[in-house]
Amino acid sequence: MKRKIAAIFAADIAGYSRLVAEDEEETLRRLASYREVIDDFIAKASGRIFNTAGDAVLAEFPSAVDAVRCAIDIQESLRTRNMAYPPSRQMSFRIGITIGDVVERNGDLLGDGVNIAARLEGLAEVGGICVSRAVHEQVANKLSVQFADIGAQEVKNIPTPVHAYMVAMRREDGTYSKPQVKKAAAKVAAAPVWMWPLVVAVVSVVAIVVSGFLYNTKLKQTVTAAVAPAPAPSASPSPTPTAAAMAPSPMPTQMAKAPMAPMAPSNAGAAMAPMPAPSPSAAPMTGKLAADSVPFINERVRNYLAGDYSAAGDYKAFALNVGGFTGSVLNQPSEEAARNGAIEQCQKRADAAQSPRRCELYAVGNNVVYTHGKPPMPPAPYFRHDTMTERAFASKDFPIVRDPQKVRLENMFVPAAKSRSVALGPGGQYFMVLGASSAEEAARRSLESCGAIAGVACMVVAVDDNFVVPVPTLLRITGFFHAASNASIIADQRDEVVRKLGEAMGWNAVAVGTAGRPGLGLKAADEQAAVNTALADCAKRDSDCHVIAIGPFTVGPIN
Known part of the structure; x- marks a missing residue:
């Protein structure tokens, strides 16, 4: 690990969950398009994306001037794109920028600089930019930018207030907007000393009255419980591995959201781009649950399904999403409770890591109810080593995808821990799996997720540090x-x-x-x-x- 001072840029979509809930497919298509714009501007400004999750982007820049100029370019470009949509469907980012001391580990950046940038992003207006005082001092005389001083701001998990400034964004007529300063909550004046005895007396009387009421209520409930049959006990949710437990160690743990959520499991925390909706299968999956045939999951979850889940009685359910997040509940009071519990648990994990995929029921009891068929897969073996064609992985040579996706591969795939794999679809879809238990598992899971997204069989292009297929350079x-x-x-x-x-x-x-x-x-x-x-x-x-x-x-x- 090494320490350094860097300009940290944090961006996030305002109201992203609402946009996804209203129209997931359209939101994900536009997110992929907007991300290409953002990635391109960051690359042109000599920035480096070191972390992404769902709608969030974290990047570092060599200077505060580069970071602010890039943020302004991004906001103005996206504002133009948003003009094609009604206000309720506009996709606007908030951006926060600071200069801070960070620690670099496996390509990721950690430390207060990252945390403060994330908090400043939360202070920014929709479509706006919020910067720290250190950034303001660096750029105030170097860029033709107007600022509004919003003063010291109390932000979560940062012990000292952060002095922040809003950037005035240019309007269509060339004038600048005036940022709306967020007012701090007024402090309540201390009560006079003479009022305290009165307050204590009033509280005491109220406490006596409430206690009497609760006591009588409790008596009534006890009598009712004595004559009513007790409901069947409900077991705690199944020990499906948590997102944190399944996360590979090199995946970043500090994100632009507060509070810091556990990262996605290794098969879901991978980069996914572009992200169209899964293609509908010819026939849904049905029949008895067989752990070996469940797609997208890692071996730890597969062993759980083959053991604890299969052995448990009804009512139980298992849910998953294309990215590999899962949820499972056992011994529920009804089938409906099992269904709802599995979906809720899976979706909470997916949302915590900002996965754009919705969870779906895979099994209720021991019966498969998945509405999609098996993802299209190529024949095994999924990759093979050939010393004549295998060469070191280079993001710039990755086939079919555009430059912003190559930047993402460089920032996420290259520094990640083994075992890792990238599967590619013929339309430029790709899916990375990072930190799997083996190269074979990484290849299988990347192919399953990529195939579900692309609607056709994908191809493993890279495993760990090497291209495992011949990648032409002459044509x-x-x-x-x-x-x-x-x-x-x-x-x-x-x-x-x-x-x-x-x-x-x-x-x-x-x-x-x-x-x-x-x-x-x-x-x-x-x-x-x-x-x-x-x-x-x-x-x-x-x-x-x-x-x-x-x-x-x-x-x-x-x-």
């Missing part, structure tokens, strides 16, 4: 390559291409000519050799050959 990656359905290859040759590619390790490439006759470069030691061999093989039986696939990806010319 531009355009999508996933499926030889069996690729229209560029003549139909009667597709099965042969599938067979030969399935048997080949190393670098592989496919080229076709005007007639669609394929040429293959198989088991090559490097990408260039595979491309050259594929073009030469194609030229033997076709003309105007060009490469259409390298490894598992379709490729095209680099623009």
